Amino acid sequence: MGDLGAGLSHYHKQGFCSFHTPGHKGRQEFFIGLDFRGFDLTELPGLDMLHSPYGIIAKAQKRAAEIFGAEETFFLVNGGTVGNQAMFLALEDTADKRVAVERSSHRSVMSALVLSGLKPDYLLPIIHPDFNLPLGLDVKKQQISWQGLSACHVTYPSYYGTGFELSRLVDERTRLEFETPILVDQAHGSHYLGSLFPPSALKVGADLVLHSSHKTLSALTQSAMLHVQGSRVSRTRLRQSLEFLQSSSPSYLFLASLERAGEFALDSGRWECLREAVDELHRKVGTGFRILSGEDVGTYGIHTVDWSKILINTLPLGISAPRCVEYLREGFGIEPELWDEENILFMLGIGNTPEDIRWLTKGLESLIDFAPSVASRIIKKGVERLVPKILPLPRRILSPREAFFAHKHQIPLKQSLGHIVGETISPYPPGIPVVVMGEQMTQEVLDRLLTAGEGRWQGWDGFENQTIWIVEEG
Template sequence: MATCSPGDTLILPRNCHISAISAMVLSGALPKYIVPEYDFKWDVAGGITPSQVNDAIKELEMEGRKAAALLVVSPTYHGICSNMDEICHICHSYNIPVIVDEAHGAHLGFHPELPSSSLSQGADLAVQSTHKVLCSLTQSSMLHMQGNLVDRERISKSLQMLQSSSPSYLLLASLDAARAQLSENREAIFDKAIDLALEARSLISKIPGISILEFPSFSSFFQIDPLRLTIGVWQLGLSGFEADDILCNDFGVVCELVGTKSFTLAFNLGTQRDHVLRLVAGLKHLSQTSHFSQPVKDEGKNVNHFVCLDDIRISMSPREAFFATKRKVSIRDSLGEIVESLYVLIHLVFQL
């Protein structure tokens, strides 16, 4: 709302958070989607590349339009970071502000082993869910701003429309406490968490049938957060959901994100070595008790785009779709129909 007026175009990835769809409903902005690289073997989407951003800007120019802003999700839930330095350079050459959904990156830049923050790479706005990796209370977050491409007064007015006039001082105090915790020991505060993540990666890599998401799983991989560990279990004949159930019920390991072929773990300031040992014990149990399946052939060919979403035509704006009359149908009966939200559509496709 601070960058896009009704009818303006917002460039954003197709795997954006549902809140980005809601923002377009509220602002009346029109989407120009970028399809991120996708690995079918892992069932994981990567980031977006500078060349994709440049192509999107050029395509809009050919249509006589200019993007009001670019939204990037970096890092993704799996910790995959886009090359924000080059992306910001491209966008700023066109006076296009860059907004970064950095919900999972409030800790970036606070250790030499961590990727750089989006602000340090030139982003104009960065939204961070401080509670996800740092130690503030749930629901607390921060909006960071720099530069002059975005109107500060318009941001303030937009926040007044969306936020409560009675803020929670518990949440505000927890944000300040998290900030103070970082500032007091910013050079070493993540040493233990990163050491434990590296130890876990080393131990898990030796377990038969277990895969770890690493470079160069995606050709567009720029950086990855070492505190996010995505573990593949398809060679064991298990889905991520089945593995998660066993790890949670039998070993007390709670996964951050669960997928069809893998699950993701988040290491943070509260992670202890006992947690790593329980995780490794659980994975060894899965390896010893599961039936191995044949490895995926031609692995290099498994990286591709969301092919099933490449040819989807946008029939109406997100705002029009939200207010349109709609009905619920089965997945089979939805073929050929207009789906209200791309976010919903992606989940429907992965259920097929």
């Protein structure tokens, strides 16, 4: 066995309790009867074709559309990334056109700007002062200029489970009588079915909706769905775009897991028992941490909160989040989805059990006892607020596409102030860019990159030697 296989084997044997993707959590029950060796096939007679489906794949996609409330559903085998990219490529008459995009979007949306050539009108999120994270969006204050807009692309919910008032955005489009497509990255809300969760973007009235079905449902990693309704986006162009972006040799294991994920998603009982355990977790440890909850609805641009995302801020404990994660991993085998210096996100999936959540509760209780002087450091919600660290939006000089194809060279990072950045740099997860190619380096962004430490970064070619690509000017 090579190093990669040995590394996977070693990790698996440690038996961590998963609060991260994928949503199936490695549970065999979702894959009973799925022969991983025998079903690793290609497009053979009787097995249909992903890019021109007419048989079993077509039937499976039709069934998925019925389950999730779409007119048509496309299975994706190259992850949610190609869903975001295909949305933009499917738009017509985009020459010199603009698209409204959240500045806190996933980096795949920024790559879609490169591929399509669309120029972004950024929608600015609201930074929650207790978490210092972009958790909300005030549609009313955005003042979107719909005239000449190719589309409006938004993220719902956020990585952390918060949702803005999407219905207001759809209503505004209708009131102003525009036919601008509303595209939604619902990657982290593929489980939004029934009354336990916020309404899906399809139900609210979006035109294209992306589900990363592997994140919270039972599909295999890299499996996703793109749902369509209405006629604002050409289905033909969408099919062509997906054919450009996706493999011509799709994994039938991925496709089969997507088919199953839809059926398992209908079992609301799996989530109901988790909800009870999460409520108990909030009751037991909610005074020791600042935990995002339903009480945050109506503040800082937050309209909905997904209870299956457990976001805690560790500042009340007086311990950094990385140290807390180390304590939970070593003492309890608990593996979170992500963390920064002061927040930890525990992500539930359809494969979690109430026992998992009770174990997390026990770990958090132990962490509170472990923390020094915790009783005197509790921050009472609504009484004491943290000072928000809001970074000014860097000025966009070039579109992402213009910056991508421009002549560039590397310079020392510390000398990059004022230059046009030539790469999109994101901490990963969550994959939200600190700076997008084509933007001008600001002092605030530079300070963050200079103090980046050992985090996991995507798109930063010179991370190790502290250099950065800039666009040649003049």
